[in-house]
Amino acid sequence: GDSVTQMEGPVTLSEEAFLTINCTYTATGYPSLFWYVQYPGEGLQLLLKATKADDKGSNKGFEATYRKETTSFHLEKGSVQVSDSAVYFCALLMEYGNKLVFGAGTILRVKS
Amino acid sequence: NAGVTQTPKFQVLKTGQSMTLQCAQDMNHNSMYWYRQDPGMGLRLIYYSASEGTTDKGEVPNGYNVSRLNKREFSLRLESAAPSQTSVYFCASSGQGLVNQPQHFGDGTRLSIL
Numbered sequence: 001g002d003s004v005t006q007m008e009g010p011v012t013l014s015e016e017a018f019l020t021i022n023c024t025y026t027a028t029g030y031p032s033l034f035w036y037v038q039y040p041g042e043g044l045q046l047l048l049k050a051t052k053a054d055d056k057g058s059n060k061g062f063e064a065t066y067r068k069e070t071t072s073f074h075l076e077k078g079s080v081q082v083s084d085s086a087v088y089f090c091a092l093l094m095e096y097g098n099k100l101v102f103g104a105g106t107i108l109r110v111k112s
Numbered sequence: 113n114a115g116v117t118q119t120p121k122f123q124v125l126k127t128g129q130s131m132t133l134q135c136a137q138d139m140n141h142n143s144m145y146w147y148r149q150d151p152g153m154g155l156r157l158i159y160y161s162a163s164e165g166t167t168d169k170g171e172v173p174n175g176y177n178v179s180r181l182n183k184r185e186f187s188l189r190l191e192s193a194a195p196s197q198t199s200v201y202f203c204a205s206s207g208q209g210l211v212n213q214p215q216h217f218g219d220g221t222r223l224s225i226l
Contacts, residue, residue, distance in 0.1 A: 004154075034214070043116070043202055043217030044155070089154060098143065098162055099170065100215065102154040 002027040004090050004103035012109045019077040021106045023064075023090035026071065031092040033057075033066050033073040034100070038087040047075075047088070082110045114138050118203050118218035125193045125225050133188040133221050135203030143206045144186035145215065146170075146178060148199040155202065161186055193225045 007022040025031065032051045036044040048057030053068035064075045073090060090103040119134045137144065142163045147155040147170075157170030161180040175197060177189045186205075190197060201221045207213035 041219065043204070043219050044215075045217070046214035049214070099145075099157055099160065102156075104152055104154040 002031070002092060002094060002101050004092055004101055006088075006090050006103035006106050008104075008106070010107035010109055012111065013080055015082055015110055015112050016079045017110075019075070019080045019084075019108070021075040021088055021090075021108070023073045023075065023103060024071050025073065025090075025092050027092055027094060029095050031094050031097075033064070034091045034093065035062070035064055035073070035075050036089040036091060036102075038089065038105070040086070044089060080108070080110045082112050084108060085110045116203055116205055116216050116218035118201075118221050120221060121219065122222045123224070125190075125223070127194060127225060129193050131190045131193060131223070133190075133201055133203075133223075134185070135187065135218060136185045137203075137205040137216070138184065139205060139207075139216065140183070141205035141207050141213075141216070142183070143208070144180065145204040145206075146176075146186070146188045147202045147204065148172065148197075149202060149220070150199050158188065158201075195225045197223065198225045199223060 003026045005024050034049045035047040037047045038044045048059040050057040050066035056065045062077045087105045089105045091100045116137045145160040146158040156172045159178040161167045164183045179187050203218045204215040206215045
């Protein structure tokens with residue numbers, strides 16, 4: 001079945017460090033890919049998305065590129081802030097689907 | 113803007129008790145979802161409702177029932193709570209077509225079963 005695998009956390013970084021959170025997927029067909037973020041005590045919010053191969057999604061300094069050849073959608077940010085501390089979820093949506101498939105989530109902790 | 117509202121925010125139950133989690137959205141969305149979030153397992157879909165009057169099972173439906181009361185409201189019921197159902201429960205809603213209509217989530221219900 002369709003699945004999403006994320007790197008295990010927690011990831012702990014100092015402020016202004018470079019961030020990469022790895023995400024790979026298994027799916028038949030051509031899924032759309034998403035990153036959601038969950039701040040403490042809140043629900044998930046859409047961070048960015050990409051709907052086809054080689055698309056780059058970006059928002060709030062975060063970026064991810066849909067790589068069909070490596071079935072990956074890694075999240076990156078050039079300089080993290082303490083306020084970026086949260087749980088990040090990678091997710092996929094199959095063509096014609098109406099259900100998201102989420103990865104296990106990666107905790108990010110940024111120290112000042 | 114209220115968005116998706118879940119009640120209650122916290123609840124402690126004893127094994128065997130019943131409970132209904134409430135969810136309401138004010139965005140005129142067709143689709144609504146119930147998830148549970150457990151450490152290391154991400155979000156798993158319990159049930160969803162693609163439109164008013166329809167409900168379908170997700171990945172982990174056993175032990176739960178749902179009711180799409182109207183377009184705004186989608187409730188989740190635990191008939192006989194078990195410790196394995198201790199979790200954080202999230203309700204979400206979306207417009208037609210998830211690619212261009214991202215899911216909006218409530219703030220969650222933290223449920224403990226003793």
